[in-house]
Amino acid sequence: MATKAINRKLWIGSTKGAILPMATLMLVGLMIVPVPSIVLDIGFITNIMISLAVLMVSLNAEKPLDFSAFPTVLLFATLLRLALNVASTRVVLVNGHNGAAAAGHVIEAFGHFLIGGDYAVGLFVFGILMIINMVVITKGAGRVSEVSARFTLDAMPGKQMAIDADLNAGLVTPEEAKQRRQDVATEADFYGSMDGASKFVKGDATAGVLILAINILGGLVLGVVNHKLSVGEAASTYIQLAIGDALVAQVPALLLSIAAAAIVTRVSSPLDLSNQITSQFGSAKAWTPVAGILGFLGFLPGMPHFIILPAAGLAGTVAWKLRGAKAKAIEAAKAVEAAPPPPPNPTQIGWDEVSGTAALSLELGYGLIQLVDERKGAPLMARITGIRRQLSRELGFVVPLVRVRDNLALGPNSYRISVAGVVVGEDECWPEDLLALDSGELIGKVEGRQVKDPSFGLDAVWIRPEKRGDAVVAGYTVVDGATVVATHLNQLVAQSAADLFGMDEMQKLLDALKDGAPQLVAGLTPAPFSLSQLSAACRALLSEGIPLKDFRRIAEALIDSSRETQDPNALIEAVRSRIGALIVQTVVPVKMPLPVITFDAELEGMLSQAVRVGPTAQHPFEPALAQRIITAVTQASAPLVNNATRFALVTSPLARRAVARLLKPHLPETPILSFLEIPDGKGIEVMAIVGSNSQPAPAPALSNRVPEMAR
Template sequence: MLAKFLPGARGAVLPLAILLLVVIMVVPIPAALLDIFFVTNIAISLAVLMVALNARKPLDFSAFPTVLLFTTLFRLGLNVASTRIVLVHGHEGEAAAGHVIEAFGNFLIGGDYVVGIFVFAILMIINLIVVTKGAGRVSEVSARFTLDALPGKQMAIDADLNAGLLTPDEAKARRVEVTTEADFYGSMDGSSKFVKGDAVAAMLILAANVIGGLILGPVSHGLTIAEAARAYILLAIGDALVAQLPALMLSIAAAAIVTRVSSDKDLAGQIGSQFGSPRTWTPVAGILTLLGVMPGMPHLLLLSGAAVAGFAAWKLHQIERRPPPPAPVAAVEPADQSRIGYEDVSDGMLVRLDIGYGLVPLVDERKGAPLMGRITGVRRQLSKELGFVVPQVRVVDDINLAPYTYRLVVGGVVVGEDQVSPDEMLALDTGQAVGSLRGKTAKDPTFGLDATWIAPGDADAATGAGFLVVDPGTVVATHLNHALGQNAADLLGPDEVQALLDGLKERNPQVVASLTPQPLALTTLTQILRGLLAEGISLREFRRIASAISIAAQKSPHAEDIVELIRPDLGSLIVQKLCGVREPLRVMTLEGQLEGLLGQAARADTSGRHVIEPDLGRRIVDAITRAAQPLIAEAKPFALVVQPAIRIAIRKLVKTCLPDTPVLSFFEVPEDKAVEVVAVIGASQPAQAGHFQPQALPA
């Protein structure tokens, strides 16, 4: 309480309390001050019990093991102080040890120390055998199961984080909660020994007071054995009962905490809600009525109890039949028309899917919301592929769109738009279809394949004819997946990069320390990673990427230069997406003279814009497109391999016609990787048999 009202003294409260406890044990204190401490001890025990009963879950009182330790030490210190007063002044009368001990000795046990001994023994049995032993067993089992479940809970948090169901801050908070829970139950398992030891100490202290009084009375004060027993044993019993009452309350608090099940209600509310059913009290009333009419039974008591149980059942039944109260309508304050907030300017979402009103059934929860489940699957899969958590997708119905039109927006930019029919299926011609279908012809929005919208009843026939049939939700989800993959760089911001660094720091702290904030700022690191994503390089192997960046940053501080410097170190990661381990890498190259010409132009370009002369660029693009058409038709991945000096310029050029084609430098191809040259762009003569077939650059 002192720490609450005097924030500056908060750190000194606990040391002062420990010092006071030592003083109580060592220095004799007057009986009046001892009474104050006894009342304080009872008040603290009651407060602890109330906090334990009102906690909604065990972790709401996570400080309980430490509180239990200090309250036990405080009570034992009072026992030492009271023992000193009882043995020194016990011959002076019943009030010699203070009014609290006198009251417990006279009022509670009627001044008969024999009765007091039996009352104390019963309290000890209840506390030590029933409450403390049971609570200790529950604590032991809870600690064991909590520690066994700890790895599984941490893996579940990591899985939810990777799936995008949790933000990094939420995942960190859940990890802290799981760790705190394990520490709490482990501490409770040990703190139960405090209560047991306190009970044993209470018996030993009582025995010491009784034996000491029986010796000191006759020897030091000339009392008879009967007078010494009357004086000292009565005070000793009162002292033991004063200490045992708070100990029993703390034992009950400990038992309530360890047996508590997490709920949104306190203990009284949880018990009340579970007993508040007429189906519970109706059988009770019936059984008590049967017992009440039997001969020889206390009819009045049993029938009265049956009447109370029957009334409770009837009242609860009436409560169940009542209609739920209407939700309170909050008073709506008149809007300030002059105020413009951030929510009026932007919805704050990076990725948005706008749909026409005709596509609302695809996201209607009453109809299963098939599209929402597929969007979650897209985010989960993309997060695994890209190496960071893809932001959530907000679905908005836009009255400005045509009924069956949808639009994909990333960072405020429209990256895709098309139409789907919510009541039909899309049959795709993948090149193996036979015949034609009745329906509305269309183009697949993702890959541009010929397609037809057909009735759901014709889906089996279309599948048998070789068409690939998909539902409209899959069409939109596939388009979304492709669009987000192509614009992955726009999905990565400083917050996502910081989350990657935080995750890496837990496993490889030295790598992060060598990377940021020196020599690279977070913004520069974000530019580098976005540059990698823009060229289809995943961040899944972030430790390897971060290590390469930290080395390259010693050579250049510029993001674009660092990207080019680390690409050779990531060559194996790039190539493995294009071919299998035992397959050769299919590549297209530029003719030597053409490559030399472009290299000279790149070295002469002091602006660093990597611009190729328009007419030459058009002819290169045409030649690459013609050479790539057979490979694209056969779905064979390939790469364009050029000199490092012109890689950026060729990448910018190829991106306009073949955005998914990777452009590599010679240094990025692993030395042990077999290479199959499928085309040479710019060669004027075809290759001899057994060699590659070059493609001539048109005049």
Template sequence: MTAGFNLRSLGPMVGAAVLPAGMLILVGLMVIPVSPLILDISFVANIMVSLAILMVALSAAKPLDFSSFPTVLLLATLFRLALNVASTRVVLVHGHEGTASAGHVIEAFGQVLIGGDYVVGLFVFVVLMIINMVVITKGAGRVSEVSARFTLDALPGKQMAIDADLNAGLLSPEEAKARRVEVATEADFYGSMDGASKFVKGDAIAGLLILFVNIVGGLILGIFSHGLSFSEAGATYVTLAIGDALVAQIPALLLSIAAASIVTRVTSPLNLSDQIGSQFASPQVWMAVGAILFILGLVPAMPQMLVLPAAAIALGLGWHLKRAAAEIAAAPEPVAAAPDPHHIDWADVSDASACQLEIGYALVALVDERKGAPLMGRITGIRKQLSKELGFVVPAVKVSDDLSLPGNVYRISVAGVIVGEDEVYPNEMLALDSGDLVTKVAGRACKDPTFGLDALWISKALQNDAIAAGYTVVDPATVVATHLNNSIVGSASDLFGIDDAQALIDNLKIHYPQLAQNLSPQNYALPRIASLCKSLLIERVPLRDFRKIAEAMVSLASQQLGEADLVEAVRQRIGALIVQTIVPSRMPLPVVTFSPEIEMLLNQAVRANPGAEWPFEHGMAMKIIGEVGQAVEPLLLQTRSFALVASPICRSALSRLVRATFPDVAVISYLEIPATKATEIVATIGGEVPRLTRDENAQMEDELHEN
């Protein structure tokens, strides 16, 4: 067991030592004389490595699939230059012994590939150098330079696009992180390729200089050191020099092609061969090519025995591609396998949709795209508008039909809880009683699903008559959309979670990095930030100006407040934001206040039960709700904007009490009203304890003292 463990632990160490060992071998080839056999093995390995690099470059779907290419290109170039140095030493030292003195690979390239004529070999090498340097290397270098410049210029925009998609809910935090890493890697890659292209160009120039050194040095040594004639020295040393240059130049040409193919790639799910094949698979292209070749073949001066068969091949290929495309189009759609009735998937027992709208079969026309889907367009608009108003991305609403519902019934669910259910009639209109009717119209009496107003379902033929009579007439899609809008606003806190809190912080980091750094995780954990945001949303305080909320939290961090106290303290610091959601900035704030006696009683109840969710005794709570109802119901019927103002001590508990009956009534404290904001008292609740008898009042005071 110990031995096995040691062997496995040596694996990473051996892998980490390969690259340094390879660099030492490269240096050794440059300074230590090697035998011709080692040279032959190294030349073959060089060709093999170059071919492998070319194959990987051609099979990559996008440039980043071969992100190590710049480093690999550097190492391959160093390997080839080290072989050039080693082969130059062998050629100059042992070249007088014959063409086999530098190894069989150089001899083969020097005799077989150039046909035994070193002058021809010299021209072949010059042509390869021109192709490599002037065409491939120069073009690849220019593409690398432009790509690096454009990629670096586009980097800030790509980062902002990722952040925008993250804030819009199109990406998860993990996906956004992976996209940021990919964008940064892409910028590094093209920047490295811009420099790596200089390796290829420098390698080509070095090959030309090494050829000149081998020829001139060989002639000098052969004539003056070894007593060879000029022709003998030229035949031997020039052949060896050209063979050595070609052995190095062919792998260099392969690497240049690999570099050019990498930097000219366009991102695609296919590799290069499949991508080219799919784009040349058009039958019209080959039909046109065949027709043009056929016309050229009819020209008397053309070699018709070559041109006409080529035209026939092109026409045949086009006909074959056209027939294959027709067969694919006529093929029947694959029949999906019937689901196993005994198989239960997670989708059958859970639903990831936070908002759901279920409709009966008679309401399917409201979401049918063939009939314009009037409801779907309104739902999309509601989601966008609420996302702006609430300050976080409202999740998509899943609309589905439910055969268990009656035909005209719809049901709204938020976070798995049914928050609204009613019925609409798709072929009728809803006429709302405005309270100032000229006359009555015939219809089916009902209540407005959203606000509970008196209304009638009337036929579409009576729409104009109802409008003339003073009714407000709306279509069924608007009724459902308005109910959905109000349900989402009332349940916004259930839609907000830790991921949404993280999205707010990430967006804060972009524009206010120091504020975000001091907010989380330095002073507040992410769950606590999410909890505070949910508490604000419960009382319909939007998060669209999260910067001010974050500043308030940071300023309160040193006080070590509890959850409830932190919410109240933050509310006092963002009072201007809260007030502007109730009334425009230039208008005075209409307020409903409590008499001093009632407010004192409320404060005493909270002090007697600190931290209690419901500190008010039941009888007292019912009487307070009754008095609040008498004061606010006329204002609600007039659709007036106002706030119920109370002491900071009892505001939170009073808000919970009032919210259960009057969810649209905002309860704020005196400290949340800015000093510069004018107020207007529109009602006062009670001049005494809310209609309590003397005995009931004494009993409550006794209970408070006992507690």
């Protein structure tokens, strides 16, 4: 059975492939071999049927390329019509003296029924049809085809480049790009072929006029000379047959001309031509003025009221129906928007349940919902917006939106902050109470819930609002619950800035810089740095507390440093030394000296030697030495931390990166600088010197200048 099915498909395929060659040979034979009138009748009806089918396919096409075979179809339809004209001319001239039915019933019907048997009327009708076909439809379609072909060919290189750009950007697959290239080539071939095919239609119309003239003149001569008919009898018989023959060929020609014009004037749309026109005329605003104008004309004296007024009523009815349909559509859309969402299916799991798209997330227990309730002013949301705006200015890139949502798994007064899917902080907040922070200079105490401030770790007390005055008098700093959560969020986002910066933010930063410094961006990427390398370098700077708000200087430093090294770590250190002024100004204002803690010469030598021995080690220091350094630096910095004094730890350029990695978990807010990062002329206040014996040495006077440290 399978073999029979395969053989049948092969036979059908070979038969389909032989249809067109056989049809072409039949057309040639129709021009040469005499055929009876019944064959002509079949040929004329077939010609009309093909023309109607071509017209219907043209009207139903959504875009011109949906009927890409139209130029070839137009060629063979024209050949069929010309072959029938040649065969009918032979029959008319040979058998025309026998009467109107000598050339077949189709020609006789067109000669009698359509023109009433009056060949003078037939001549005028044929002339009008020729004018419509040649002057209006064919000429216009040919001009449109010519212009379309020209513009399509001119736009072809740009379309090919756009496809290549989309392919390189990963927006399309190679298979999709191949299909789009093929569509572009097919479109160019189609419009080029249509430009030539329109000449077939014009030539066919011209041939119809010549064939009509030959039939009339040849019929008169043959009728008078060969068949001994009078001039009147010959004219009546042969002219009627010639006009019938011309009309039976001209009607399909007119249909094909309309089809060609419809194809070349189409604009690509998801609708066919009928629906496209209907949708664009389906506006009550268009039909209401029509009804009004027709109604006005209908009441003018002398006008045919019984025709114009019904037309005005019809236009008014159409406008009323369209207005009602539009109102119903609007009501249906509102009903859909207002309808509650369908209840979730407990058996289905969505992607939103297993993946989060928000880089920043704040989850609240149900007791904290009032902080984001719009009916109560949503105090937390306003503070979050202010935090994002301030941090975006300080960090140099737009901090992403914070996704705030409730979480029933948390305690009623608990909240949780996540950055890039990682929980970075959580605590408790009482929205109805106030948090009184111990400023260190209290002159009294207030009763309440004893806690630690989540942002700075200070001693604090949650108190009732009515105790606010007593707390302020006692020396406490009093804040509300929304401020507590917002401050905690601000601190954690600032510490996690590197986790919020990715390739998309890097591209936006480059786009912003390109507006003012296009050559600088061109020298920065794609060479010597790719987008991923740049984003990695910026994340490394952000992780050490260096903002990107002056990215132009950072970009210039990256370009200069790339000439010396391509190692990522060495590159970051070289960039830091060039933007030292930017780093220092994040610690203290420009007119204030920089408070520093440093190591003595012996300990500096030990640190540098450890880094030289293990240059690729994450922690090159011995555990015992590392622990003594952590303890000594923590003790030396404790007074500064308690007094909220900003300071920096300064070490040698070789050991800076290793020391920063060692001390960051213990002093996350303290910048670790190298000597080369301190700009010339910047005053320094040495607050403590950590020695090799792990005990901080007494600090010199605060105004002391140590110029050799900066070198």
